[in-house]
Amino acid sequence: MNATQDKTTKLRPEDERLPLGRTIAYGLQHVLTMYGGIIAPPLIIGGAAGLSSEEIGVLIASCLFVGGLATILQTVGIPFFGCQLPLVQGTSFASVATMVAIVNGGGGIQAVFGAVLAASAVGFLIAPFFARIVRFFPPVVTGVVITMIGISLTPVAANWAMGGNAKAENYGSLENIGLAAATLLIALLLSKLGNAAISRLSILLAMVLGTVLALLLGMADFSKVGQGALFAFPQPLAFGWPVFELGGIISMIIVVLVILTETTADILAVGEIAGTKVDSRRIADGLRADMASSIVAPFLNTFTQSAFAQNVGLVAITGVKSRFVVTAGGGILVVLGLLPVLGRVVAAVPTAVLGGAGIVLFGTVAASGIRTLSKVKYEGNLNLIIVATSIAFGCLPIVKPDFYDAFPTWFGTIFHSGISSAAVMAILLNLLFNEMKFGTPKKDASVFVAAPPRMVREEEVRSLLDGDHYEAGKLIDANGEEVPVVSDEEFKQALEQHQQELAGVGIRVPAENTGHRAKGSEFKHA
Known part of the structure; x- marks a missing residue:
């Protein structure tokens, strides 16, 4: 049992146990939501490294297998490892640009594995420090970060809706966007139905029906599902032993700092959505699970692991807060990693279908952040400035991806993420306006202190x-x-x-x- 648990944890929303059938169905919904994101990094990095399609297949299977194990560790938890929240783990997209740069630097895929291993070890050691910053995440900060998670994922949904492959002839075609729109419409209509079970499975059912529609329109191809091995266990060190290069390690350490920041934000976000208590110990357990999985990952031919923000949106939109649902999703990922044929089935789901579902999912994350910001007190303080500046700052790399191209690589690596940019700005401004005493009366030093004493009028009682x-x-x-x-x-x-x-x-x-x-x-x- 995790050290964060006590006798009262049975009452936590995330500890709810659903019937097996519903648990597996909701778990599959989580897998489909993040599947495109988890297979994108190995496709990009494998292509940059000049690997064959078979070798890239090994990378994909390894990403699924390790992501599943990391998800199970994060949700079930053991002493000191796992935040026990409905968080899906997978290969972090934040590290893709850095890993491609390491590959292009001549180190090859082995240098990537070495950098991931060394940087993750450093991240593991500093994880408790990150856990202590939770006091600097009041609602004015967490609301900004949650909102930016949704906003920063919107371009991903748009790219999926357009087809996912910018080099394809039909990229951005009316057919792709129309299929995404149909999937979105199906999800909305199913959510409107009175049946609670159907409403909660609306995303999964929309993906299935969207795929059926794509088949009828000739926009889905399942012909390659039967090609290749049916079962394959990821071979440890299939690409050789990791190679350690100082430059690559330093760059990857910066990426790990970004991952720790984003995972902390995701833990706080899902805790807010689930309505459960998240303290520094719980965050530390989650970050240790994150980094421990990342340390093991290179030995099983994959990369840094982190929480998937898009699945936070799924928790918000379905209202299913059980961590065991996500554990089931982790088990499905493990099976997909062992059975490439099932992975090929899921991979055959048209990207445009994922885009239609992604629009409502990622929008729900942003809406959850806005709901958190609605709880913030804005009178008699500068919280409005904090929110306005942080969100605008976080949007810079989203609306203008080349904004930081002239900056040093380490700076661009951190601030190229809208989530990290907004988080850093919100934390610094909260420290300046709400924590530091100079320039602000002591009674207004904090958003919590500025609130009036709790009282209830007699007529209300x-x-x-x-x-x-x-x-x-x-x-x-x-x-x-x-x-x-x-x-x-x-x-x-x-x-x-x-x-x-x-x-x-x-x-x-x-x-x-x-x-x-x-x-x-x-x-x-x-």
Whole structure:
């Protein structure tokens, strides 16, 4: 059992256990959501290294296998390893540019593995330090980071919707974009259905139906599924022993710092979405699992591992917070790594279908961040400046990818990520405006300190009934029904309408009954 658990953890939202069938279905939905992202790095790096298609296939299978093991470690957890949250692990896209540069520098794929191994060891040692910065992630910071995760992933969804391969003749065609739009429409319609099970599986079902539509239109090709081996275990050190080059290691250490920052943000984001407590120890356990998986990865022919931000959106949109669902997804990834034929089936899903699903998924992440920012107090402080500057700064490398081309490589590596850019800026500005005392009255030094003392007006207490309680941001009555919270004007309008309806059936309401919620026992028949 993980060191972060105690006797009360059974009540955590992420510890919910669903029926086996639903668990596997939701887990598959997670796999399909991140599949395109996890196979992209080996395709890019293998191509840059001049590997054959068979060798690139080895890289892909290894990425799936190790990503599955890392996901299981992260979600199930053992002492000191794993944050026990619904986070999918996989090959980090943040390291692709650096690894391609190492390959082009003459070191080959072995130098990439050596740099990953050494940098991940450094990341493992400094993981506890990163865990201690959680106090510098108040809602004004986490809201910015979560919003930027969604915004920064939007170009990925757009590229998928256009076809995924910019060199293809039909890239950006109306057919591809139309297929993505159809998949998006299916997902929205399924989400609208009253059946909760179908609504929660809307993304998976939309992908399946989108693929069927693509087959009918001749836009999907499953002819190569039967080609190749049915079963293959990833061969350790299939490309030889890692080679250690100082320049590559230094560059990769910078990438690892970015990965640690982004994984910390993802842990905080999924914790916010799941409505569960995330402390420094839990973050440290998650980061150690991240780096331990990255240390093992080079020996199994793959690269740095990190949490996948797009799957955070899936947790938000489906409302399925169980970490065991993601554990099932990790198991599916392991199977895909051992059974290349299944991987070829998933790989045959048209990229445009993934793009349609990605639009709503990544948008949901941004919306979750906006919801977090809505909880921030903006009066009497400079939180609005923090949010505005951080989001705009984070958008720079997204809207203008070559913005940092003239900067030193190490600087560009860090700030080329919109997530990292926004996180760094938000943390620094929060320190400047909310933590440092000079220039700001002490009472306004923090967004939390600036909040007024907690008080409840007497008339509000009188309107409550026995059994009323506050749960997940909502007022719930004794019967489990939500009690609407409205403005004074909305209350007056609703009360007048209610009185008119009662008068129409011969029921009068006493004049004194004008509290925030009328009690049924005070109504009298005329």
